[in-house]
Amino acid sequence: MITTGQKIATQRTQRSRLPETDLDNVKFGRVFSDHMFVMDYQGGSWNAPSIVPFRDLEMSPATLVLHYSQTIFEGLKAYRTADGSVKLFRPQANIARMNRSAERMCMPTLPEGLFLDALVELVKVDREWIPQGEDAALYIRPFMYASDEYIGVKPSDGYKFIIFTCPVRGYYNEPVRVRIETEYSRAFPGGTGEAKCGGNYAGGLYPAKMGQDRGYHQLIWTDGLTHKYVEESGTMNVFFNIDGTLVTPGLDGTILRGVTRDSIIRIAKDEGIRVEERQVSVEEIVVAARNGRMRSAFGAGTAATIAHIASITFGDEEFTLPEIAQRELANKVGQRLDDIRRGNVTDPYAWMVPVA
Ligand code: COI
Numbered sequence: 344m345i346t347t348g349q350k351i352a353t354q355r356t357q358r359s360r361l362p363e364t365d366l367d368n369v370k371f372g373r374v375f376s377d378h379m380f381v382m383d384y385q386g387g388s389w390n391a392p393s394i395v396p397f398r399d400l401e402m403s404p405a406t407l408v409l410h411y412s413q414t415i416f417e418g419l420k421a422y423r424t425a426d427g428s429v430k431l432f433r434p435q436a437n438i439a440r441m442n443r444s445a446e447r448m449c450m451p452t453l454p455e456g457l458f459l460d461a462l463v464e465l466v467k468v469d470r471e472w473i474p475q476g477e478d479a480a481l482y483i484r485p486f487m488y489a490s491d492e493y494i495g496v497k498p499s500d501g502y503k504f505i506i507f508t509c510p511v512r513g514y515y516n517e518p519v520r521v522r523i524e525t526e527y528s529r530a531f532p533g534g535t536g537e538a539k540c541g542g543n544y545a546g547g548l549y550p551a552k553m554g555q556d557r558g559y560h561q562l563i564w565t566d567g568l569t570h571k572y573v574e575e576s577g578t579m580n581v582f583f584n585i586d587g588t589l590v591t592p593g594l595d596g597t598i599l600r601g602v603t604r605d606s607i608i609r610i611a612k613d614e615g616i617r618v619e620e621r622q623v624s625v626e627e628i629v630v631a632a633r634n635g636r637m638r639s640a641f642g643a644g645t646a647a648t649i650a651h652i653a654s655i656t657f658g659d660e661e662f663t664l665p666e667i668a669q670r671e672l673a674n675k676v677g678q679r680l681d682d683i684r685r686g687n688v689t690d691p692y693a694w695m696v697p698v699a
């Protein structure tokens with residue numbers, strides 16, 4: 344689907360790495376396909392969009408991004424579908440979110456049509472890298488960084504925008520144990536919580552590592568002011584099934600506007616499930632889990648898709664949630680989402696964008 348007519352120059356690799364790659368056994372984010380899309384922002388405009396062989400970047404130690412983290416990214420996926428075609432899942436939503444992040448981080452926005460063309464063309468070139476199988480996809484990582492050589496604190500004048508792809512399977516290979524974090528914060532009102540910027544993730548590493556050292560896969564972040572309200576979980580938005588109602592924190596500026604989150608809400612509502620997007624207190628979660636009213640909880644994200652939460656810990660109490668097989672609501676919504684992405688059912692939302 345070409346939407347701009349702007350020419351993307353393509354230089355194919357002389358030697359594909361695909362024959363020596365075991366697509367059945369890829370680790371998430373460790374294997375990279377043959378090509379990448381690159382484009383530079385200089386003199387107030389985006390120039391020379393091209394697809395080139397995946398290769399290392401060369402940069403000055405004074406490159407701005409290395410010092411002050413003016414960088415943003417996205418994550419989306421391409422799937423092999425039942426009819427043998429390849430499709431992107433909701434790329435326009437990721438493009439819109441990247442441009443919101445760009446504005447928040449004082450970076451130039453990207454022309455939407457060109458961005459979509461770049462995604463389509465890149466996936467077309469490397470479509471053979473998509474693994475076969477149920478949990479397989481091509482994970483697509485667009486990112487932009489400040490490329491000026493300068494160490495004063497100011498927005499860069501120049502930027503580089505790159506997209507590369509990775510063949511992937513699941514992000515988590517088991518239901519996750521999470522702990523509600525009430526000491527450290529991921530975001531504050533007025534901060535960058537809603538932007539998909541590198542710094543948000545860097546700041547979360549230390550508390551997450553402390554949780555991992557105690558056997559938890561992820562934290563559930565709480566609000567930075569009072570630590571009384573749940574926000575999101577590590578790399579995912581978070582959902583709770585309390586007494587048959589799907590409850591998730593509302594988008595208040597400190598939470599990532601998840602595309603998977605949005606898709607789940609849409610599907611659940613259309614399946615007749617009651618959905619509440621609102622403030623969710625830690626107390627409500629703890630009481631529901633303690634009284635057996637929490638029928639399931641899961642994280643939702645592009646990389647993780649739906650990651651079932653096995654247990655939630657608050658303070659010294661760990662609440663084990665029902666077996667996965669008993670999680671009727673989460674399984675139903677997850678299955679429907681998966682069926683749409685894999686083309687097993689018709690796509691009533693026009694979410695899927697064909698690559699060829
Ligand atoms: C995604 O789900 O695409 C993300 O960006 C999370 C990531 C940090 C792996």
